[in-house]
Amino acid sequence: MKPLARLRLDPWGRAKVLEADPSLGLEGSDLPCALLVQGQDPFGRPLCARCPVQRELKRGAYRASTPLLLKGKRLRCQGYREDGGFLIEFYPEKAESPDLLLELSRFTQHLLRHPEAFPEALETFLGTLRKALGMEAAELFLADPEGHHLILTAYEGLHRKAFLEKPWFQLGEGYPGIVALKREPLYTHALQQDARYLRQKVKQLGYQTYISYPLELPQGLIGVLNLASRDPGAKHEEALDTLSRIGPLFASTLYTLLTRLGEAGLMALEQHLHRGEVSQARHNLLKELKRFSKATGVRVATRGGERLELGLVPTCAMRDCPAWRGEVVGFKNGLPDCPEAEGRSRICFPLWARGEVVAVGTLFHAHPPKPPTGPAAPVLWLARLATPLLFIPLPEEPPELEVYALGGFRVCYRGQELSPKSFGRTGAFRLLKFLLANKERALYADELCETFFPHLPPDKARQELYTLVYHLRKTLPGIVEREGAYYRLHLPEKRFLDFERFEELMRKADLEEGLSAFKTLRQALELYKGPLFGDDPYGEWAEAERAYLQERALSGLLRLGDLAEALGYKEVAKEAYARALRLEPFLEEARARLLALRG
Template identity: 75%
Template sequence: MEALARIRLDGQGLVREVEAEASLGFRAAGVPCAHLVQGKDPFGRPLCARCPALRELKRGAYRASTPLVVNGRRLRCQAYREGEGFLVELYPERTKGPDLLREASYLTQHLLRHPEAFAQGVQDFLRALREALAMEAAELFLADPEGRHLFLTAYDGPHREAFLERPWFALGEGYPGIVALRREPLFTHALEQDPRYLRERVKALGYRTYVCFPLELPHGLIGVLNLASRDPEADHGAVLEALGHLGPLLAATLYTVLTRLGEAGLEPLGTALRRGQATEATERFLAEVRRFSQATGARIVGRGGRRAELGWLPPCGMRDCPAWRGQVVGLKTSLPDCPEAEGRPRICLPLWAHGEVVAVGTLFHARPPKPPTAPAAPVLWLSRLAVPLLFPKEAEGKEAPELEVYALGGFRVRYRGRELGPRDFGRRGAYQLFKFLLANKDRAIYLEELAETFFPELPPERARQEVYTLVYRLRKTLPGIVEREGAYYRLHLPEKRFLDFEHFEALMRRADLEEGLSAFKTLREALELYKGPLFGDDPYGEWAEAERAYLQERALSGLLRLGELAEALGYREAAEEAYARALRLEPFLEEARARLLALRG
């Protein structure tokens, strides 16, 4: 429905622009919004002078609303943050719910400007989602970057404590874990009879309809969105249709904001590390974590005993904490309790780099957030780019890696010094399976996904048996390379390994933090590894397309930057070669063509 009035305000709340029905009589500009609207509450008392909507926006919300009466008409005031100012809209009291795509757009703009308001912004969006879809409860679970756990990050609705009964799930566990694993929506109208749903207090409150939807990107899953209602007749079809349109945009927003958080922290971190100031770099990282999570104190402890703290935290030795084994634990937070901790609530997070836990981080809140796991996943995303720099892998000496994989431009495998071909895997399908797992090395693969990918023409049971055979052959050739965890498989790479695409990405990230000659050298080293597209011997393998496109985009951006650096350093021939190579990879890359023509006169 079209708004009856649309009023744009500056950052001080003064009217800049007014569009309104003539019957409302709104014409003034340059005055406070309260003077223009002069709304009252249902009891006839002045409301706009103490406007609850603007109050919420000034506290950090991206949206807020309130009922009011204007000239005897019962209306609803809906307000948004818009750039440096605000947008106020007036609607009839009884109108349809908010436009969800518009809400997602405002959320995106808000979080990109104010990432520290992540928790509040997401909760406000969940409230709009409930209103639009006529559901009682909405919750967002975010996945950690390693794809092992899902954390309840935001909740809106009644009966909060019941939904907080279980604020985290492992992959494949409970409704969120099942949806994250299968990447397919799940719904029910008989929640009380479904043993897969693990929060008994929610069932006891009479919730019947539950819709669980994956938030997926081409390269992985960022989270799961859930909606619940006590109405067994709630229209799940309308909910799924709306989430089908909204899901990709919301997933992209969450991923972009969380990734930009990590990238924003790299610049000061990289500056300190280049100066050899590892302690200062660690303290800057902790300051960013503490600011973003609103924690009273933050601590990080490395495997070698290196330790840093910021703010006040309860004491803890952190020697035998299960977080060292990759578990997320806490104390009085509904997470699994750490046996080493005592006293006040906290969360301990495993910090991963190079395929292993290299440090453990602790967050302490004097007033625990609700949900208590709200900062867990965002902090892990914030940490994922910084931790490998803070805790670089120790040199392995001259000992050859156990496993070597060259997948850029072709595919070659060496295991314990011996080169392996398709015949060494017993069946060519096992060779292909290894490629597929490498392309998805950071996530668990559901058995059914493998069956559908490799044997789409076979009946399901026969396809599963064929997958078992391929896994057996692969394990026989590369012992221990595949782990089975319940209904899914995960690639288990040896610690002493060399994957050319993994090393390429590590060097590109290092170059992102460097400048001048140092960046030039690192980029050349990285781009020497890029012999061509990922699995170039299998160009039609759709299962590798997302990772293949990502690595090529990294190579193209690296070649353009290499050319710029070469020009600045006076290496004309190196600049020409970089631009020419970029054009060989992408013939229609106009930026490279223009620079090459400029160099050649």
């Protein structure tokens, strides 16, 4: 149906009338939409000044609508995100159903630009589809990348809790599993008598019509879309005809998005894997899983017994976790129960590579998502390309020791991240920092005593120093050598120190020109995430090395900006100068160049 009026709004809400029925009196241009429309809510109160459509769109929704009164006419104001602004359309309040292909096209465009909005956008689209087909509930089950399970990813409609009774199906189990196995639609108008339908709470609420439709592409099954109604006379023919038209495009949209998630997860690790920084690559994967799933904590456990954690993570024995057998399990979310779980909601999922489970991931949520299983399938797709590279032993062994000291301080020994508690004494952890800051020097024992125990008598200070060295050697065997009255740091040959690698790349860039220097500088400056030992900013013992590395980073950023300008990469140059100013706000050379580029 053609709208009565169409307006295009810029990000600040100023409206341009594209077309409008003369009876609506929408005249003027470059006016705030609220001033141009001056609509009212159904009770006659001003509505546009507190426009709910713009509010929802600015929060990230791709579509929003509200009823309003305009010049005595009952209308529906409907908005979409579009090209940095918004498209607003006005329809009669009881207009025909929207064009679902057009809705799906807008949904697709929005997700390709904003993949992080996947859960909210998917629920909004399911709501539009449900209402257009006269149904009371719509749900989407996505298949995991291995094609073993179907997991409830989005739900929109009435009686949510009843439909969450069982949010996980194996192939061949229940309506979604049967449809996934046979790849054919399935429907019924007598749900309560159908033994194939397994959610008893839905039957008890009187639902009669249920339609299950496979979303399939040549690559395989992506998921299953379900519609439900308590009306036994609901027309399944119309629904199936609509789904046959939009299904291929919907399946393609989902597959494209899920594949792009996997590629994004892989790209976040690429540079680290190229440099042999396996621990940092794994850490980045956890960050991506946490960010996308909006979890408060993430854990990944490997076959070798390693545990990688990020955020707030409760303890878990994981002695007999079904996820190792390929199941998706959980706690307080309708998934099969995790035998070790207690406390907060969680989802445990297998990470596959070459046909076997090589690691188990766990998501923790302080406030469970809606539905609680929503993040499970997307994070499996996000991790699927990265998992074989991170959790299958590579032909070449990773570094024995990995140290990340630029911007913070992290230590990994033989693939296991060490915390201050791993060293037995906090002082041993700090001693390691001091030795790393002076890794080329032999340090006199009395110098170390003066640094760490300035207020103790010499004999007592020396005894305390021996204790710290003992704990340090116990955690990192062979890391400290003693030569008479001196101590020296002894680093293994297979090692990665981010500040050492940063300096190597900066020296390499000093000898290069043009594009070659540009690439090397970018690689070096990716390592510089902040001052040396940024978690210990008052450590005066590191001040000289810290200042030297920051000066190297500042000069590198200025040269990178200069090279980027010469090569025509103006946005890269702007970012380089802006980053230099974040490191040193009074660096006038960077400020002048940035202002010149911005015009």
